[in-house]
Amino acid sequence: MRSFAYKRVSDVATAIAEVGGDPGSEFLAGGTTEVDMLRIRVARPRRVVDINDLPIAAIEDLSDGGLRLGGLARMSDVAAHPAVRERYPVVSEALEKGASAQLRNMATLGGNLMQKVRCSYFRDVDQACNKREPGSGCAAMNGFNRTHAVLGTSEHCIATHPSDVAVALTALDAIVHIQGPEGARTVAFDDFFPLPGNTPDREHPIAHGELITAIEVPANPAARTSHYLKVRDRESYEFALASAAVVLRVERGIIAEARIGLGGVATKPWRARQAEAALTGAPALRAAFEDAAAAELADAVPQGMNSFKITLAQRTLVRALETVASAHGGEGNA
Amino acid sequence: MSTGSQIGRAVDRVDAHAKVTGTARYSAERRPPGTVHAVLVGAQVANGRVTDIDTSEAMAVDGVLAVLTHRELPRIATRPAVVPSLAGTSAHGQSLFPMQDDRVYYAGQPVAMVVADTLERAEHAAELVGVTYAVEAAITTIEQGRDEAFEPERIFGGIVPGRTERGDVAAGLREADVVMERVFHLAANHHNPIETSAATAVWEDSRLTLYDTTQGPTATRLSVAELLGIPPSDIRVVSEFVGGSFGSKAMIWSHPTLAAMAAQYVRAPVTLSLSREQMFTGSGHREEQEHTLTLGAREDGTLTALRHRKLSPTSCFDEWAEPSISPVSQLYACPNFEGVYNVFRANTMTPTFMRAPGEGSGAFVLETALDELAYELGVDPIELRLRNHADTDPETGDPWSSKGLRECYERGAELFGWGLRDPIPRSRRDGNWLVGTGMASAIYPVYTPMSPQRARARVYADGRAVIETGASDFGTGVGTIMAQVAAQALGMETEAVAVHYGDTELPNTVAAVGSAGAGAVSSAVHTAATALRERLVGQAVADPESPLRGADPAGVAVAEGRMFLREAPETGETYSDLLRRHMMFDADALGEWEPPAQDTGYGMATFGAQFAEVGVDPDLGLVRVRRLTGVFAPGRVLNRKTARSQLMGGMLWGMGQALLEATHMEPQQGRWANASLAEYLLPVNADAPDVEAEMIEVEDRVVNPLGVKGIGEVGQVGVAAAIANAVFHATGQRFHDLPITVESVLAKL
Amino acid sequence: MRPRAHQTGTVAPSIPEQARGVRPRDAEIGPEATDIELTVNGTTHRVRVEPRVSLLDALRERLDITGTKKGCNQGACGACTVWVDGRRVVSCLTLAVACEGREITTVEGLADGDRLHPMQRAFVDNDAFQCGYCTPGQLMSAVALMAEGHTCDDAEIAEWMSGNICRCAAYPNIRSAIRQVRDTAEGTRKGGR
Structure with a gap:
């Protein structure tokens, strides 16, 4: 690890000024990504600015029944918050399926959205990686790519986005609140994660010195019976091979609204709009779930070792849909 | 009284x-005043030569005391020889000692060592060592090396012959009513004790004290003395607490000697800890392996012939394979047997002992095949094993010093509820889970010093x-x-x-x-x-x-x-x-x-019976173990509490082997692709079911005065087969490759 | 400034006194080594570290408080689990400088003098370890688990203990130990949150 300086700040304006005014400074929040990146030399700041004391960790009600989750709210605190559990179980479940209890106590919600991919070629500074070093190539393409993405890939990057909670939040159309040297702005959740395309190094629309101050989750009564299903090799403490966040509104056995996120299989928290379209107006039955899942994965691109994810993602989605539909009194597991 | x-x-x-x-002080925590830190730099390439090493940037880091490469490091006094540490002599893990010349045989082979006043400075300087290589093509996988395979004269540090034969296998297969041939593939594994290997070296005049992570302090002493060319009596090795080993610390690798060399060079105590990543190239591994088993049996299930061929990569400088054929040869009465090891030279370090070395893999192969035979013949799996029970040691005809296997089957079946089992595959369901049960035998030899x-x-x-x-x-x-x-x-x-x-x-x-x-x-x-x-x-x-x-x-x-x-x-x-x-x-x-002579005139082994219940989610490709039962006959039990823990740990190791553990070779570059605890999947608490481990005491007057046969490894043997057999029972599908992964289940279901 | 119960132990006696207590909370420090104060198990230590030094290495390498273990240095094993302000965290991904002014509790802080914490006692009773290397982290998680209230059943215990890998695979015994403490009143005597 290279050496760096350290400064602790206690208000948002100072934090933004300190980092915004210094290209060599980076924010340090929970540290679960940043310290890891420092140690493996992917992050090389001159200085880290510790924002853990900033007063942006609260979880607050919005007037319309939604919630505003502070950018520095810890994963564990968000997951355990009664309002989150009640209104958005999909968010609590996704959070509690992520990492470990210790890491969830450290990691912040904003940091979770900003976390780096787990691609081992990205993490090894001696390997070709267009995300880390544009133009250097993608060693994963012909390498060990069992855990890599099948959706949203490009010839320049196939790294899977690792977040669980972002999969839930994309299904809920959350809004990311950002504050920076140029003032405050909001970004729709799906827009926060660009596809890698030709510029996999551009991982999000945040400019240097900008900070995620909050994530706003709009009200959605259907989300009270939402569900996050995560499939992985071992039972806990592992990133997803495939996951699905599902919110359904079912009226008399017909799906009136479907909101679906997929994780573990895509280069971004994947909003499954094709599946949603296929489901809307369809009966809440397994056949419809299977068709929708197939539609979503129709354009999936497998690599050498991950073609199983195309099947797995579909089955994961079908299972999650069955679970939620059954909670709505639909056909469920029948 | x-x-x-x-x-x-x-x-x-x-x-x-x-x-x-x-308050327990492990080796890396013993810090005499003035201790400085050494950090290793591993080769980035799998085969080639070091053409240049630029140490200037590293030397410029504050606090750096030395950067040692093959140019600076002293030459070793004796080329190390691989001898199992049970021999009581020096016990080098491989015959290559690093930084003696410019040759690189495997990725991760140490090419430089940085010494600095603090750990952070040493680590940072190590990152700044610039190594240039002349790269050559590497062979690291069975896929790449198959055609280069040969039959070694001896393997496993020279103690196991490359070929074992008895009877006439061809004749035995002709006699058989049923002949089966199956091919198995087992992924490479790494021990991954949670404590990484480490040594602290302290010189006082010509006397060296080493705080080392080792299963054998004397083995460290003798090995380091040989390499440094000093009398063993000048070396004291202390290893009071060791944070797990499982074979990774059974042989002596380069780190204690390197720490001693560094300490001599900088004239200060030096501590050297491997990083987690370096543990994948610093203390051996269980090699990738392919097994072909041909089995002949009569209609009543009695075996007429077994032919077993194992193919695996070894290093460029030693001929090592774990002896997977031994348990296949020894577990059942079978008059005709042929076992042949094939190895090929690969760009990896020398593989080494890893818990149940050979027994774990061999039992998976044999016990899976036996389960298939049981289904083929419509015989209960336990009954089939009883019909092939080896009343004497099949290899020698000698009586067993003690056995107890029948009692293990009986007690295990009772505890597990085997009698209630409907043998028909896919006959049990629990929600989304197909439920199945399976069993296997366990054997582990009794080694005497x-x-x-x-x-x-x-x-x-x-x-x-x-x-x-x-x-x-x-x-x-x-x-x-x-x-x-x-x-x-x-x-x-x-x-x-x-x-x-x-x-x-x-x-x-x-x-x-x-x-x-x-x-x-x-x-x-x-x-x-x-x-x-x-x-x-x-x-x-x-x-x-x-x-x-x-x-x-x-x-x-x-x-x-x-x-x-x-x-x-x-x-x-x-x-x-x-x-x-x-x-x-x-x-x-x-x-x-004074231990008994190596040939006691008795077959000596610990036996056991393993039972597993699994759930398989066929849609999602998941296999989860619901319970494990094992009954073992380890001779005399010295402490029921710690013995049970050892067996339980071994059984859960078998579960890891069956379902999770695999070190994958990066096919293009010849490096381990998942050298971290985030990607090399060890079981976590949520994976571990409740485990029932019982012991049946059998009297053994041969092995040693108290009749103690050992329990550290037998707990693992057979578990993977019991699980795979349970998966078959649950799903109707056979799995011949380990680990059984999500993708392998999806491919069949 | 500090709770009165804290003693001050001097780790590096050669360090000049001037920095003591006068450095503003938001002063930039480093990249060179700087004196900081770390409160570990109720004792405040002065220690000289570069900002890049992890809490884990500060404890083990600088303060010689070696109960906290290094297994992966990557947040993937849990051996380095400690409490910061009563919450269990991995100290390998925590910078020591970021812990100034916070309460750090390590395994050495669990026992009450010679009297083992009930969880320590339960680990001994249930043989919840073999090599012992992951044990400090397991204990810090297990005690925190009690306070978090994640001990309803074995499945919940297992899930919430899954951030601590035990290669000896003492997992069922770890669960037994936690059950033992859960089922006695003493368990909540002292815990994280």
């Missing part, structure tokens, strides 16, 4: 308090005793059984016996490997403590002032530290009384146990 109760008692570990309070094993027992006038051996306790509980065995022999309570171990200054025992630690150490301790008791009893009966004066020593018993006449227990005195009267502060005795 019973003297029969110390051995077998479920005593708490003697080091438990130190371990739960954080090749050299005398020593211990010292001492009784103090205050009524306490101390027992000492050089053995290290890396979680096996050997320290605890030392106290129990000594207490038993001395006629004292275990709690009154302190233990010292893990230090070459103490009486020598061999490295605790091959599940032989408990046998070797208990024998030495028993011998020493018995000698001391006899000495004290002898002194008492010869002492005119003793109440026991003139008694026949054979008529004297001891309990709770008091010697008394068996026929008249009120007549006697304590060890303390005797010692105090003679103005003696203490008395001690050295005991030396």
Whole structure:
């Protein structure tokens, strides 16, 4: 690890000024990504600015029944918050399926959205990686790519986005609140994660010195019976091979609204709009779930070792849909 | 006042308090004043030469004391030879010592070592060492090396022949009503003890003290002495607490010698810890392997022939394969057998012992095939095994020193509820889960040391005793059984016996490997403590002032530290009384146990029966183990509590082998692709079902004085097969490759 | 400034006194080594570290408080689990400088003098470890688990203990130990949150 300086700040304006005014400074929040990146030399700041004391960790009600989750709210605190559990179980479940209890106590919600991919070629500074070093190539393409993405890939990057909670939040159309040297702005959740395309190094629309101050989750009564299903090799403490966040509104056995996120299989928290379209107006039955899942994965691109994810993602989605539909009194597991 | 109760008692570990309070000092935590840090730099390429090393940037880092490469590092005095540490001699893990020339044989091979005043500075400087290579093509996988394979004369450090034969396999297959041939593939595995390997080296004039993570302090001493070219007596090795090993610390790798060389170079104590990533290229591994098993059987299920071929990569400089064929040869009565190892030279380090080396893989192969045979013939899997029960050692015809396998099947079946099983595949469902059960046999050889094993027992006038051996306790509980065995022999309570171990200054025992630690150490301790008791009893009966004066020593018993006449227990005195009267502060005795000759005329092995229940989610490709039951016949049990933990741990290791553990080669670059604990999947708590592990004691008068056969590894043997067989029962699909992954399940279901 | 119960132990006596207590909370420090104060198990230590030094390495390498273990240095094993302000965290991904002014509790802080914490006692009783290397982290998680209230059943215990890898695979015994404490009143005597 290279050496760096350290400064602790206690208000948002100072934090933004300190980092915004210094290209060599980076924010340090929970540290679960940043310290890891420092140690493996992917992050090389001159200085880290510790924002853990900033007063942006609260979880607050919005007037319309939604919630505003502070950018520095810890994963564990968000997951355990009664309002989150009640209104958005999909968010609590996704959070509690992520990492470990210790890491969830450290990691912040904003940091979770900003976390780096787990691609081992990205993490090894001696390997070709267009995300880390544009133009250097993608060693994963012909390498060990069992855990890599099948959706949203490009010839320049196939790294899977690792977040669980972002999969839930994309299904809920959350809004990311950002504050920076140029003032405050909001970004729709799906827009926060660009596809890698030709510029996999551009991982999000945040400019240097900008900070995620909050994530706003709009009200959605259907989300009270939402569900996050995560499939992985071992039972806990592992990133997803495939996951699905599902919110359904079912009226008399017909799906009136479907909101679906997929994780573990895509280069971004994947909003499954094709599946949603296929489901809307369809009966809440397994056949419809299977068709929708197939539609979503129709354009999936497998690599050498991950073609199983195309099947797995579909089955994961079908299972999650069955679970939620059954909670709505639909056909469920029948 | 019973003297029969110390051995077998479920005593708490003697080091438990130190371990739960954080006061236990592991090797990397022993820090003499002025200790500086060494960090290794591993080769980035798998094959080639180092053409240049630029150390200038690294040397410029504040606090850096030295950067050592093949240009600076001293030459070793002797080329290391791979000899299993059970031999009691030097025990090098591989015959390559790094940084002796510019040649790179495998990725991760150390090419430089940085020494600095702090860990962070050493690590940072290590990142700045610029190495340039002339790269050559590498071979690292079976896929790449298959055509280069050859039959080695011997494997496994020279102790196992490359080919084993008996009878006539071709004839046996002709006699068979059923012939099956199956091909199995097992992924490479890494031990991954949570404590990484480490050594701290301290020189005082020509004397070297090494705090090393090792299963054998003496093995470290002898190996390092050979490499440095100094007398072993000038080296002291201390290894009081070792944070797990599983074979990774059974052989002696380069790090203690490198630490010693660095300490000599910078004239300060040096500590060298491998990083987690370096653990994948620093202490061996279980090699990737492909097995082809051909089996012939009569309609009644009796085996007529077994042919077993194993193919695996070894290093460029040693011929190592784990002896997977041995259990296949030894488990069942089968008159015709042929086992052949094939290896090919690959750009990896030399593979090494990893818990149940060979037994784990061999039992998976054989016990899966036997389950298939059971289904093919419509015979219950246990019944099939009973029909092939080996009443004598199939390899030699010798009687077993003890066995107990039938009892294990019987008790295991009862505990597990095997009798309630509907053998039809896919006959049980629980929600989304298909549920199945399977079983397998377990076998692990009893190894005996090749050299005398020593211990010292001492009784103090205050009524306490101390027992000492050089053995290290890396979680096996050997320290605890030392106290129990000594207490038993001395006629004292275990709690009154302190233990010292893990230090070459103490009486020598061999490295605790091959599940032989408990046998070797208990024998030495028993011998020493018995000698001391006899000495004290002898002194008492010869002492005119003793109440026991003139008694026949054979008529004297001891309990709770008091010697008394068996026929008249009120007549006697304590060890303390005797010692105090003679103005003696203490008395001690050295005991030396001479192990039996290597050929005892008996087959010697520990046996067991494994049972598993799994759930398989066929849609999602998930396999989860619901419960495990194992019953084992390990001879005499010294401590029921720690023995059960060992067996349970072994069984859960088998689960990891079956479902999770795989180190993957990066196919293009010849490097391990998942060298981290985030990607090499060890079971976590949520993976571990409740485990039932029972022991059936069998008397064994051959293996050693107490009849201890060892339990460190047999718990793992057969579990993977029991799980795979349960998966078949659940799904109707056979899995011949380990681990059984999500993708392999999805491909079949 | 500090709770009165804290003692001050001086780790590096050669360090000049001037920095003591006068450095503003938001002063930039480093990249060179700087004196900081770390409160570990109720004792405040002065220690000289570069900002890049992890809490884990500060404890083990600088303060010689070695109960906390290094297994992966990557947040993937849990051996380095400690409490910061009562919450269990991995100290390998925590910078020591970021812990100034916070309460750090390590395994050495669990026992009450010679009296083992009930969880330590339960680990001994249930043989919840073999090599002992992951044990400090397991204990810090297990005690925190009690306070978090994640001990309803074995499945919940297992899930919430899954951030601590035990290669000896003492997992079922770890669960037994936690159950033992859960089922006695003493368990909540002292815990994280």
